[in-house]
Amino acid sequence: MECRNILIEAEGDMGKALQLLKERSLLKVEKKKDRVTSQGLVEAYIHTGGRIGAMVEVNCETDFVARTDEFKELAHHLAMQVAAMPPRFISPEEVPEAAEIEVQADCLMLQPFIKDTDVTVQDIINETIAKVGENIKVSRCARFELGEL
Amino acid sequence: MECRNILIEAEGDMGKALQLLKERSLLKVEKKKDRVTSQGLVEAYIHTGGRIGAMVEVNCETDFVARTDEFKELAHHLAMQVAAMPPRFISPEEVPEAAEIEVQADCLMLQPFIKDTDVTVQDIINETIAKVGENIKVSRCARFELGEL
Numbered sequence: 001m002e003c004r005n006i007l008i009e010a011e012g013d014m015g016k017a018l019q020l021l022k023e024r025s026l027l028k029v030e031k032k033k034d035r036v037t038s039q040g041l042v043e044a045y046i047h048t049g050g051r052i053g054a055m056v057e058v059n060c061e062t063d064f065v066a067r068t069d070e071f072k073e074l075a076h077h078l079a080m081q082v083a084a085m086p087p088r089f090i091s092p093e094e095v096p097e098a099a100e101i102e103v104q105a106d107c108l109m110l111q112p113f114i115k116d117t118d119v120t121v122q123d124i125i126n127e128t129i130a131k132v133g134e135n136i137k138v139s140r141c142a143r144f145e146l147g148e149l
Numbered sequence: 150m151e152c153r154n155i156l157i158e159a160e161g162d163m164g165k166a167l168q169l170l171k172e173r174s175l176l177k178v179e180k181k182k183d184r185v186t187s188q189g190l191v192e193a194y195i196h197t198g199g200r201i202g203a204m205v206e207v208n209c210e211t212d213f214v215a216r217t218d219e220f221k222e223l224a225h226h227l228a229m230q231v232a233a234m235p236p237r238f239i240s241p242e243e244v245p246e247a248a249e250i251e252v253q254a255d256c257l258m259l260q261p262f263i264k265d266t267d268v269t270v271q272d273i274i275n276e277t278i279a280k281v282g283e284n285i286k287v288s289r290c291a292r293f294e295l296g297e298l
Contacts, residue, residue, distance in 0.1 A: 042202030042293045044193030050215070050224070053191030055204045057293045066199070075199070139298050142291040144191045144206045149288050 025130045035135040039063045041072065045079035051146040054083035061134040074128045074136070077113075081121060082141045084114045090138050108138060174279045184284040188212045190221065194228035200295040203232035210283040223277045223285070226262075230270060231290045233263045239287050257287060 003021070010017035037059035044055040058075045065071050087108035089095050095107065104110045109122040116124075129136050152170070159166035186208035193204040207224045214220050236257035238244050244256065253259045258271040265273075278285050 038296045040295060041199035042195060042295055043199060044195055044202050044204055046191060046193055050190035050192060053193050053204050053206075055193060055202050055291060055293060057202075057295065057298075059296070140293065142204060142293070144204060144289065144291070146189055146191055146206065147187045147208070149206075 026126065029126045029129045032129055032133075032135040035061055037061055037135050037137045037139075039066045040136075040139075041066050041075045043072075043075035043079045045076065045083050047083050052083050052144070054079050054081075054141065054143045056082055056141045057139045059137045059139050060132065065132045065134045068132060070128055070131050071136075074125065077115065077124065078108075078121070078138060078141075081111065081114050082108065082143050085111050086143050086145075087111060087141065090141065108141065175275070178275045178278045181278055181282075181284040184210055186210055186284050186286045186288075188215045189285075190215050190224045192221075192224035192228045194225065194232050196232050201232050201293070203228050203230075203290065203292045205231055205290045206288045208286045208288050209281070214281045214283045217281060219277055219280050220285075223274065226264065226273065227257075227270070227287060227290075230260065230263050231257065231292050234260050235292050235294075236260060236290065239290065257290065 003017075006020050006024070007017045010020055039062055040057065040059035042055065042057050044053065046053045056075065056078045058071070058078055060066055060071060085105070088101060088106040089108070091109045092103055092107050095101055095103070101107075104112075109120065109125075111121050113119050113121050113124050125136050125138070151173075152166075155169050155173070156166045159169055188211055189206065189208035191204065191206050193202065195202045205224065205227045207220070207227055209215055209220060234254070237250060237255040238257070240258045241252055241256050244250055244252070250256075258269065258274075260270050262268050262270050262273050274285050274287070
């Protein structure tokens, strides 16, 4: 129904309709960004051979969404992402003012997603927010590499 | 051969022989405690439902030992231990002087082992040291519980 209305609004122009659809769903995602996320999943990923391990806590609003395949897959991808590309911060807002960092490599949210480097980690989270209809946040992550201490 | 010699030393007394055997293997374990541990495994354990996750780095001396079933099992048990009983420190040596802690609950090494509360975590590590013949150390651990932040 929403697609139909958008197609009417775009006067039958498919490209314009897609653009409108994207803007709308992003708007919906933005509206959810202040909602409390107290449920979710702790997920871990051990790189083959046990030389690298990563753990993330990904939060959503309800236990129901935490149990969906979309959310589980997101949590799994995020754990893999942290194993593959060590972030120093979750989001740019966390970075102290004086810190000298490479913002796109060091902030998990701004990193290119390992399975599709055309989009960022924040993009794939937004995609899941749009799918499941709940706010989603990564509250923390840890990454151990053998012998790095 | 060693057992035979010990039995002779104990003059056939089985109880005394076992005691001697235990002392000898503990002595061997102590001798290994200064050896460098740069290999090992990163292991994670997610408690059913993904509400709690734990990750540990367990080190040994060679990659060969890291791949043995004994070492893998130890790493797995340690990850489960951290998930079940949140430690604040690895060993008592790490605890700052002024810290008010319950040393047996807060130090991983002194905790009762979850699968056999008659022994400590250090005991099961010592047991594995005696089995595999290499020094073993836990260098770090992390534990995430959903919504605790």
